[in-house]
Structure formats: C-alpha cells, structure tokens
Amino acid sequence: QLRAAGFTYHLSHPSASGSVERLMALCDLPLVCYAYRVMGGADDKGWRKDHWVKEVEDGCVYNPELQQKASASVLGRIKNVIPYGVSLYSLGDENYFDYESGFSPVGLQSFRAMLQRKYGTLQQLNATWGTQFANWEEVKPLPTADAIKQGRWPAVHDHMSFNEQEYAFYHHFLREEIRKADPGAWVGAEGSVPGDLEETVAGLEIWGPYSDKRGNELLRSLVSPQVVRGNWWGGYVGSHGGRAGADILWRQLISGAVNTSLYFAAVGSEGLFATELSYADYFDKMRPELREIYGGIGQLFAAGRVPDDGIAIHWSQASEHAARMFTGVGTPAASQGNLLALLDRCGFGYRFVTTKMIGQGALDRGWRVLFLPCSQALSDEEVKRITAFVEAGGLLIADVGAGLMDGNCKPKWKAGGAWEGQLDVLLGVTRKGDPQSQQTPASQTFDLGGAKLPLRDFPFRPDSSVVAQSAAQIGDAPIFLLRSHGKGRVVFLNFTFPNADHPDAVPFCRDLLAALQVTPRCHLTESKGYLARRFVQGALELVGVARERKNAPDTALQLAQPAYVYDVRAGKALGKLTSVALPAGGPSVRVLALLPTPAKAPTVAAPAAAARGSVTQLALTLPGAGAGRLLRLQALRPDGAEAMPYRAYVTMPGPQATARLPWAYSDPAGAWTVRVTDVATGQSGSCKISLR
DSSP: OTTTTTOOOEEEOOOSSSHHHHHHHHTTOOEEEEOOOOBEEEOTTOOEEESSSTTOSSOOTTOHHHHHHHHHHHHHHHTTTGGGOOOEEEEEESOBOOTTOOOSHHHHHHHHHHHHHHHSSHHHHHHHHTOOOSSGGGOOOOOHHHHHHTTOHHHHHHHHHHHHHHHHHHHHHHHHHHHHHSTTOOEEEEEEOOSSHHHHHTTOSEEEEOSOHHHHHHHHHHSOTTSEEOOEEESOSSSTTTTOTTHHHHHHHHHTOOSSOEEEOOSGGGOSBOTTSOBOHHHHHHHHHHHHIIIIIHHHHHHSBOOOTTEEEEEOHHHHHHTTTOOSSOOHHHHHHHHHHHHHHHTOOOEEEEHHHHHTTGGGSSOSEEEESSOOEEOHHHHHHHHHHHHTTOEEEEOTTTTSEETTOOBOOOTTSEEOOTTHHHHTOEEESOOOBOOEEEEEEEEETTEEEEEEEEEEOOBTTEEOOOSSEETTEEOEEEEEETTEEEEEESSOOOOTTSTTHHHHHHHHHHHTTOOOSEEESSOTTEEEEEEEETTEEEEEEEEOSTTOOOEEEEEEEEEEEEETTTTEEEEEEEEEEEOTTSOSEEEEEEESSOOOOOEEEOOSEEOTTOEEEEEEEOTTOOTTOEEEEEEEOTTSOBOGGGOEEEEOSSSEEEEEEEOOTTSOOEEEEEEEEETTTOOEEEEEEEEO
16 A cells, blocks of 8 residues: 555664564565664753763763764664665654763863864964963863853854764764665665754765755755755644645655655554555545656656756855854844745755855856855855955855854954954955944835846845945945956845845845846746746756745746747647746646757667566667656556556666566566656657567
8 A cells, every 4th residue: 555655665663573674575665764863962061961872971972982882772773674675774853962062071072172173273272262271171162151151152163063063973973883784875864953964964875854945955055966855744733734735745846855755654643544554535635646746757856956057155054153142133044044035036046055165166166146145154265265256257245244253253343443354355345343233124226237126115134333335325334235356246235135025025136136147047927925946957947836825826937048848747748938827726736848849759669579577678769868858667457557566767868778677477468568758748659568
C-alpha cells in the first residue's frame, strides 16, 4: 500500500536484530535509518550536557570520552540493518544546541584553541575583545547577557561561533563513524536548527531545514543538487500546513526548496491507513495529485536549477550574531525576508553568497548585482572584495545598517562623535552619533535617471547617524542615494527593503532594477497571492505557478522573449507565445515548459520478441534534446495495465539514451507495449514486444 501510494523509502529507528528491515527490504521499501539524535543543552554552570549520551559529565563534543560513547551508540544501533541496504542515515530531527554552553574543562580548552587559531596572539585577542588577559588560561567566555551589557560584542560573536562549530563537528564526526561501518553511506539530518548552516552541512548528504524561506534559500545556495533536501509535511493535524493536501508539496517544489517528499505519518489521528490498510479519507483525496507529482513532474522540478539571474544576496553569519546584540536600525531577518519576497514577485532568481564565498573570490564569477540586506557586520576582506566588484562594473544595492560593525561584530561608532562605517566610502556617506532609527510614515518619489519610484504612505525608519547630500530626506536623514564608483554603481537605501505587501513595494523593486538595466526572463502581471518560480535545465525552462490566496486576481505569465509553451500537467502544446493567461478560476497549480524550438516526440526501439527471465535493451531517442530532459518509461501488460515495478525515469544525456527492461519469469506472455513520454511536453512514443 505504501508503494502504491508512491512512497519509495521509510524512515524509522533501526530494529535491534534487523528483522523489520529485512521484511521491508522484501517489500522493496528500503530504510532511511534514524541512527542518532544530536542534542545538547547547558546546565547552570554552562557545561554542555549531551541529551543522547547522558552519562558523560563533561558533554563537550570534543571530549574523547563522549566521542567514544557516541560512536559505540550509533554503530551499535546500525550494525544489524546495514546488510539490508540502508539508503540514508539520519542523525536526528529537531537537533539542537545551546549558545550558553562551553564552560566545562574540555569546553574551555577547546574554546581557547579556537581563539588561538583565529587570532594567533593574545595581544590580538585583547585588542579585538577590549580585554587585558595576561595569559590564555584566563580566557573564557562570558554569559551572553553579561557580555552584551559590558559591550563585549566580539566575545559574544566568538562564543556563538564556537557553539556552532561544535554542533557542526558533532554531525561530521558521526558521519565519519557511520562510514567506517558502511562505506559510502549518505548521512545528515532533517528538520533541525541550522547553527552556522554553511559549517553544518559541509560534507553532509542530507539536510532538511525547518520550513522557513531564508533557511531553504540559503541551503539551496550552499549545497550541490545531489544533497537530499526536504521539508516535512503530511499527516499532521494541527501543524506543518495541517491537511491542506498536495498543495503543500506543490509549493515546496515550485519554491525550489526540496528535491524529496518527506511525508509524516504516525499512528492514530495522524496516520495514513485504517486497520484493514485502506487509505485514510484525507489521504485518498490527495492521491490523484500525488500520482501526478510522483509521475515525473516532481522529478522534473527536482532536476531543474533555479537560475540566479546574476543576482547575489549577501549572507553574513556575523551579522546574524550582531542581531543578538543590536537591532537599533533593523535586522538581517527582516531585510532578507522582505527582499526575497520582492525578488520572487518580480520574477527574479538569486542565490546567497556568504562571507566565506566572498573571501574565496565568488564576486569575480559573473554576478551583476549584489544586495546587502542589513549586513551590519562586514570584514575588511569583504569590504575590499565588494569594492573591487563595484569598481569592475557591478551594481551594489544596500539597505540600512550596512557595515556598522567589523567582521568580529565590533561596533564602528563612537558615542556622540563622528565615525566611519566599514562601507561608508563606497556608499558615499559619513556618520555622526549612534545609529538609531524611528519610524516616520511619509510619501517619497525617487528619481532614477528619469524613472519615478514612488513609496507612498510608507513606514520609513532611516538611520539618523547617516550624513549625506540627498534630494530625498526624512528630517535630516537621507533615505535614497545613487552614485557611480569605478565602472559600477551603488544604491543605498537608508531604510529596510520594503515589505512586499505594501502596494508600492513590488513596482518600486521592479522599476529600480529596470532603471539599472536588470530585467527578468519572465514575470506574473499580477503577483499578489501567487508563488511563481522559474527553473532551467539546458534549453528547457520550467515555470511553476501556485495560487496561494483564494482571492488572488487573474494573472498572466509575461515572457521577455517568445517561446514554445507546453502545459506540463495537461500534456499539451499551447503554441509560440509571449504571454500565457492564468485565470484565477483555473487550476490552482500550473506548470509550464518553455522551449526555444518546437519539441518533437520521443521514440523507443526494441527487439520484436523477448523471453521471460531475459533482459531487453531499449534505444530511446528525443530529437533535438539537450542533456537533462526527462523521459518516463512504462511497460503495459497485454491487458493494457501498467506493470508498475518496470516504471522508470530516464534522464537523457542528449538526444539518445539506452535503458534496460528485465522481465520476470512470472510476467504474462503476449504483446506488451513499451511507452516513453517526454514529461515536459507530454509527447510520447511506443513499441511492441512479444513476450514468450
């Protein structure tokens, strides 16, 4: 029944003997093994307490005693299930750690070692922290609240970084231990707090973030397409979308957040089956759409890539830490949340670039635009490379708070006096007084090379420490600056990027970028109430559109260039178009394929006859196709019913590919039909095989 519902794996704790996994393997439903759970808190002394290996007093993950017991635990749990082909190993769901730990003997030793690697000398540490430690043995973290009160913000940043690195190391250590017993194992976690996500996911093969927009976009930007990504949904009654049906999975796919369906089903009210194994009513209602998704469209989305359109968004873990200490002018969470929604509704793709990526030269690789959304903490290296990006012709768009601190979260301002932020020379501003803001509703129209950009009845919150000449001001504070620097341009908004729900916000973003020669490949004419995203796979472009509000208006997909458009769900050609009408009364989810030339039907060729128990070689052709196009392969019995075990999905390396069809000895003799379908266009071809 699980197989018939479309599921291909099951996640559960391993049985002690492996007997359950043996039975599930016989049912062709391999195990995703819940091997461990990474959990850690802090006691009243600040000692890390491991909530899995509870018997170790000093629970710092760098403690050899804890590592030995954690290794023994995970290897003991998995040893009897390895023979049955574990597909993935989960190190837990809702994994967590505590930013207040690190004060145990091993914790302090490890913390000091991290600081020595980072700073090199005690003098450099004292200069950054504003301390006077006489030797390394005196160095220790302060409780966060105390450190913030004392203005020891770099110390808070380093302590948070230590806790994040320890959390990441725990996952990496367990992965290596599992791979000692099961070489090549895929290991990770799902539904867990990220820590420093870039550190945490490095080297892991699975990560399922909480279902939040920023986390999903950051993960997509950090990992390779092969990493298993998913957000839990399914049988939940009062959370995770409740029982909104397959719409939840459609939205996950269209957003680009997942390449896997993680469906939760337990016993009782959140179950999937009745006692006689019939499907629960709520699940039975969504099965037709699940069959459609699992029948190739889901794979098509998963194999596609959300294009970045040359737009990079800065991610700074130091700025995330800074928001724990200072929110006087905004936060990265608010700025990024608004910016992501604006770019989505304008039809743009994008990716995050991190502090580490920038240090490795990421800005030299063809980006057109770099957004700094409340990037309060910027290192000297980031400033150097961002400046070089603009000088070489890049477009920088920063909102309030950019460069208020250095890369260690050390504030640049001086009480009551003049000061210089990390990026002020590039932004074309000076500073005076502490950074602070107060909401002031106002209407402003910004002039950008003849383009008029209004924000009417808008809740501006400018940073009053900014000093510059500007035609647009709130009180004495400039709110909009545009300047050239080298071959590039800089836009500074002295307010948080607008919330996309404000009536002027989306036109403001769209017209601002258009005036700077940045336009999308396609967009919705009416975007409010819709989720839309474009994917690319060679010459094929895939556009998903989901209606998220019942009162959403009629809309249309407007293309920058004509394309041959196919309705993927209906499997039909719509013609060569520059606009596709999407009336509100139509399907709530539309999937469109765009091609530069008309598609041709696939073909399949095979020997005319085959014997049961043999293997038939199939030759597949999709004329004119580039790498990545997806064909659905089906085998139909003599009575016309599909033999589901033979269904396969073939990713074409080019116009031609081969596939194997292994016949069972129990297959009925007679005339079988082998059919191949181009999932993107719905066109198909078939051949006959006489099975004897």
